[in-house]
Amino acid sequence: MSDPEVLSANAEGTLRASQARSDAIEKDLIVNPGRYRMLTGDRPTGKLHIGHYFGSLANRVRLQNLGLDTWVLIADYQVIYDRDGVGEIRDNVLSEVADYLASGIDPAQSTIFAHSQIPALNQLLLPFLSLVTDSELRRNPTVKDELANSGRPMSGLMLTFPVHQAADILFCKANLVPVGKDQLPHIEVARLIARRFDERYGRADATTPVFPQADALLSAAPHILGLDGTKMSKSRQNVIEIGMSADETAKLVKKAKTDSERHITYDPVSRPEVSNLVMLVSLVTGRNPQDIAEEIGDGGSGTLKKMVTESLNEYFAPIRARRADLLASPDHLWQVLRDGCEKANEVADQTLLEVRAAMQMEYWGHDHH
Template structure:
């Protein structure tokens, strides 16, 4: 008898590597959407990708601390462990076993052309490219397909990784269909936020590893200092024009997101105020918006044991789902004896 599992209309998997605190780019890029999906009843899986920390570095520095702090940011942002399964990658062995058959479905040439992998390699902390770095998109495919995710909240820069997962799902279904011809895996769809990518304070991609991000847990003074140092341009007139004025427009957009307003209106009101007025307005908007989140974060940080329990409970729930998927994969591949 074929082993199949019932998947809800919306099953979501997303997550982050525990390499440092989450920042505003994470919040408006994916975290906000995760909370919205949770609140509308989607079945949510949020992965702490601890194994993937060593894709671009030699050691997983302060891994336990960063893992707990990632859970802390999740809960402060509004994810509810009663409704969202939060778990660590390394705690679910079945998930990682799926990577082996999936690697046989993707060529070396395809992996080498992946633009996100190219960018990560360019900013890698390693002197050479590890096999884990090179196969990172397939590792993510195993994450997504282990729970048969149908929706994936991502930033624009992660769409190429998702395409690899979709390719793996399609090829596996073609090569190993069920007896009735149906496939094992759905093709996960991307869910982009209204702000797929905010620029960092240096004008580049906002990133934990590049030192240009405003973390969710930063103090108001730290936030003000970081925004004061943000790159702008010499034009005193504030406009919202991402194509020709990306740095100024990113600050305008951040202000608009925090105030739940239109960026063009924000820019028009600032008018000839210049960069100083823009940065002052952005600082006030960010600190006001994050104040409730930061208050919750401070309260949750007082109980680290609760954060670890959230991960243990999540690993049990995620393990049941991944084991069922692995059993189905083994069956259609003829590996069951």
């Protein structure tokens, strides 16, 4: 087999193994939620949209409510790696906290924190960077994409992005990270760094490694397209934001792309745009997409769009009302973030002490910092 073939066969094998592990964990979660610390997060590049909601937020809330120890990262340092200016970062962070709480993330059960406020997390980058090679970093799909598509020189921060993600996972010793299949390579980097750290430094009482091996929880979330039938992304202006008004939602759905066939069917392969709209109704109503398509039938795209608008607006109305209330008192939102960062700092400081001890860089006891 040639190199690319070996790689893709390996990827296939890794994916199968990861899926099997993920399925086993999903069953165990219900019985032993206390075994898991889950880490997940978003970059604050703007307001979160319904793709984020169905892709990850709803699942986080589900896992939190099962009783998992939930950590949610606002990855503000990962906004600066590929932009000259970071835009309205403070507003975006505030808006993200509001989106989280409105969607059901509960600060009493979940720790919400931001990269830039956790010095010890970022300090882990230095020892971790010594454990990976330049070519390993460049093989990472996110880094490869950036190199191929951004049309600008790769920043050092972008190149080391996979290691930063590993630090996010390892600083709090998370053992579970919900991801889509495309993000499996990031989890692999975190596992590799944990293993290499142990091999190189280990502990004197080497019964337990410093860092656990995190597992991926592969989400079964459907892939939602933007309203123009391409990838949902803010830069393409094809998204419905969680916080949009009912009227804004209606206007956007009206403009959504469909096809020329009047009769509505659910066929994601040959009719992606129409099927995407049917899927949205299915997600908010819990009904089977085939049944929805059959019910509309010759009603055509007009009837379909009306149904999408009504069902989305009904589903998001309470979330939008909570979001507006929360944004009306930003002090509370900042306090939630502050409390989360305080807790994250305690954990990060403790982990850094253990890392220093393992590396024999503890030059005086714990009492002098």
